[in-house]
Amino acid sequence: MNTKSLFQNVIEYEPMEKALKILYIGSSFENLLELQADPRISITNKGNILEAVKFLQKGNLPDAILCEAILSGGDGLEMHQVLRENTEYDEIAFILLSYEYIQELFVTAFRNRIDDYYVYPLPDVEKLVSRLSFLKEFRQNADAIAPKKEYHRKYEYVMPGSKRIFDILVASFALILLSPLLLFVTLAIRLESKGKVYYTSKRVGREPFDFYKLRSMRVGADSELSKLAKDNNQYATASQQSDINFGDPCPRCAKLPNGDTCSPILHIGPHRICDYWYHSQKKEVAKSKSAFIKIVNDPRITKVGKIIRNTSIDELPQLINVIKGDMSIVGNRPLPVYEAEQLTQDVMSKRFLAPAGITGLWQVELRGRGGVMSEDERKRLDNEYADHFVNGNYSFWYDIKLILRTIPALFQKDTV
Numbered sequence: 001m002n003t004k005s006l007f008q009n010v011i012e013y014e015p016m017e018k019a020l021k022i023l024y025i026g027s028s029f030e031n032l033l034e035l036q037a038d039p040r041i042s043i044t045n046k047g048n049i050l051e052a053v054k055f056l057q058k059g060n061l062p063d064a065i066l067c068e069a070i071l072s073g074g075d076g077l078e079m080h081q082v083l084r085e086n087t088e089y090d091e092i093a094f095i096l097l098s099y100e101y102i103q104e105l106f107v108t109a110f111r112n113r114i115d116d117y118y119v120y121p122l123p124d125v126e127k128l129v130s131r132l133s134f135l136k137e138f139r140q141n142a143d144a145i146a147p148k149k150e151y152h153r154k155y156e157y158v159m160p161g162s163k164r165i166f167d168i169l170v171a172s173f174a175l176i177l178l179s180p181l182l183l184f185v186t187l188a189i190r191l192e193s194k195g196k197v198y199y200t201s202k203r204v205g206r207e208p209f210d211f212y213k214l215r216s217m218r219v220g221a222d223s224e225l226s227k228l229a230k231d232n233n234q235y236a237t238a239s240q241q242s243d244i245n246f247g248d249p250c251p252r253c254a255k256l257p258n259g260d261t262c263s264p265i266l267h268i269g270p271h272r273i274c275d276y277w278y279h280s281q282k283k284e285v286a287k288s289k290s291a292f293i294k295i296v297n298d299p300r301i302t303k304v305g306k307i308i309r310n311t312s313i314d315e316l317p318q319l320i321n322v323i324k325g326d327m328s329i330v331g332n333r334p335l336p337v338y339e340a341e342q343l344t345q346d347v348m349s350k351r352f353l354a355p356a357g358i359t360g361l362w363q364v365e366l367r368g369r370g371g372v373m374s375e376d377e378r379k380r381l382d383n384e385y386a387d388h389f390v391n392g393n394y395s396f397w398y399d400i401k402l403i404l405r406t407i408p409a410l411f412q413k414d415t416v
Contacts, residue, residue, distance in 0.1 A: 019039065019040055019041060019042040020040060020041050020042065020063050020064065020129065020132050020133065020136065021042050021044075021061075021062040021063045021064075022035070022041055022042065022043045022044070022062055022063065022064055022065075022066060022132070023043075023044050023045075023046065023052060023055065023056075023060075023062040023064075023065045023066070024043055024044070024045045024046075024065075024066045024067075025045075025046050025047075025048070025049070025051075025052045025065060025066070025067040025068060025071065025076070025079060026045075026047070026066075026067065026068030026071060026097065027047055027068070027263055027275055028068065028097075028120075028263065032045055034122075034125065035122075035125065035128070037125075038125045038129065040129050041125075041129065044060075044062070047071075048071050048074065049071060049074040049078060049079050049082065052065075052067075052079060053082060056083075056089065061088075061089070061091075061092065062092060063091075063092065063093065063132065063136040064092065064093040064094070064095060064115075064132045064135060064136060065079070065083065065092055065093070065094050065095065066095050066097055067079050067080070067094065067095070067096055067097060068097050068098075069096055069097060069098040069099075069102075069105060070098075070276060070279050070280060071279070076096045076097070077096075077108065077109070077112065079094075080094050080096070080112060080114055081112070084113070090139065091136075091139045091140050092139065093115045093116075093132065093135035093136060093138075093139050094114055094115050094116075095114075095115060095116045095117070095118060095132075095135075096109050096114050096116070096117045096118070097118050097119075097120065097122070098117070098118070098119050098120070099119070099120050099252055099262070099276070100119065100252075101119045105117075115135050115139070116131065116135065158389060158394070159355060159389070160394045160396075162396055163328060163355075163394065163396070163399070164325075164328075166329070166396070166399075167322050167323075167328050167329050168322070168323060170322075170329055171319040171320075171322040171323045171329065172323060174316075174319055175316075175319050175320070175323075178316060181313070181316075182214075182316060182317075185214060185304070185308060185313055186198075186214070188304045189214060189215055189302075189304055189305075192302055192303060192304045193218055193302055195215065195218075196215060197214060197215055198212060198213065198214055198215060198317055199212070199213045199214070199215045199216075199217075200212055201213075201336065202336070202337055203334035203335060203336060203337075203356070204334060204335050204336075204337060204352065204356075205326060205327060205331070205332075205334040205352070205355060205356025206352060206353070206355060206356065208337070209321065209324075209326040209327075209334070209356075210326075211318070211321060211326075211334055212317035212318055212320055212321055213314050213315065213317055213318065214308055214313065214314040214316065214317060215305070215314075216301055216302065216304070216305025216306070216308055216309050216314045217300040217301055217302065217305055218300055218302055244268075244273075244278065244281045244282060245281065246268075246271040246272075246273055248277075248281075250262065250273075250274050250276065250277035251277075252274075252276060252277070253274055253277070261274045262274055262276050262277075263275040263276040263277075266278050315358055318358050319358075321356075322358065326356065327355065327356045327357060327358060328355040328356065328357045328358075329357060329358055329359070329399070329403065330357045330358070330359055330360055330399040330402050330403060331354055331355035331356050331357020331358075331360050331385070332351050332352075332354045332355070332356060332357060332360055332361075332362075332382045332385055332386065333356070333357065333360060333362070333363060333382075334356035334357075350383050350386050351379070351382035351383055351385075351386050353386050353389065354382075354385050354386035354388075354389055359402060359403065359406040360385055360402060361381045361382075361384060361385045361402060362377075362378050362381035362382055362385075363406070364402055364405045364406055365377075365381060
């Protein structure tokens with residue numbers, strides 16, 4: 001029997017009566033061996049978030065969770081969010097563990113109301129037991145002292161009937177009124193370049209749908225996107241790590257005696273790399289890959305295309321999407337599938353609960369600044385608009401204000 005199997009058999013025993021029940025999420029076995037030796041602690045180990053959630057869903061409720069900040073397939077902050085979204089786990093204390101002090105992680109942890117944050121090595125067992133006992137009692141008595149915290153509220157996102165009626169009336173009237181302009185523009189597009197005058201692509205709002213636009217680029221422009229995005233993506237980060245560098249030594253392993261590693265070794269193809277260093281780099285790679293792609297002064301745009309983009313005339317066929325119910329006049333911009341996939345992996349998935357729209361909060365802000373906006377700010381504005389649909393808080397006049405702000409922002413120099 002190997003050491004890992006033996007270790008798992010040792011720690012996954014039936015909890016002792018009155019012992020502190022601890023769920024340790026991570027792979028630092030040496031820390032667990034020290035903890036499980038104390039009779040006041042009953043400890044169970046799960047290697048990642050998925051295993052931990054399955055353990056909790058079976059009705060296993062520990063007194064506290066000790067969770068490593070960097071996990072295989074996720075991180076400790078994600079696990080804390082999962083825990084606090086379920087009121088059944090209110091009494092479980094959550095302690096985040098890190099191998100080095102990181103100011104940003106420290107600030108984020110306490111902003112998210114994590115109960116405690118430790119940097120290895122852990123305190124001695126006596127102090128740890130005392131702290132865990134205090135947090136256990138504190139969380140068990142918290143409901144008697146204060147009402148449920150904000151993050152326990154269940155939000156319901158509702159599409160108001162008044163918004164749908166307004167969308168149909170405005171879209172129908174606009175299509176009739178603008179039909180001469182649409183005919184003129186389609187003729188101009190056809191005369192400048194060959195190909196269809198309209199463009200259809202899959203977009204994701206609340207659900208995937210066929211998205212309509214007047215064609216503003218030359219035919220075959222989609223095939224050039226990946227090449228242009230490398231150098232001209234407005235949302236790209238300044239410094240990027242494009243892939244895992246297996247040749248770089250782990251900074252934690254470098255501090256240990258020769259041959260020792262800070263975490264289990266992974267075998268990926270011909271490479272050997274410790275679990276900590278692999279997932280640290282993987283996280284940096286994911287952060288450097290922008291969720292959005294927007295090409296500044298896109299060279300694929302035609303002369304007619306530049307005019308209709310600057311005035312948003314190319315968006316007019318989306319009035320058909322509005323009548324069909326795919327979109328609303330005001331909402332969050334529907335995203336290409338490759339962008340949407342990036343945003344369903346974190347808290348940004350909330351933005352998809354608001355309707356897709358022709359114009360909206362971030363579009364108005366973006367155009368008002370001539371097309372300059374960070375990716376993080378765009379994400380924040382998308383979520384901010386989605387929050388206007390929480391528990392029936394929709395405001396018809398808020399949409400009207402955004403429409404009025406859109407009109408002066410239509411005419412600009414940059415193509416965004």
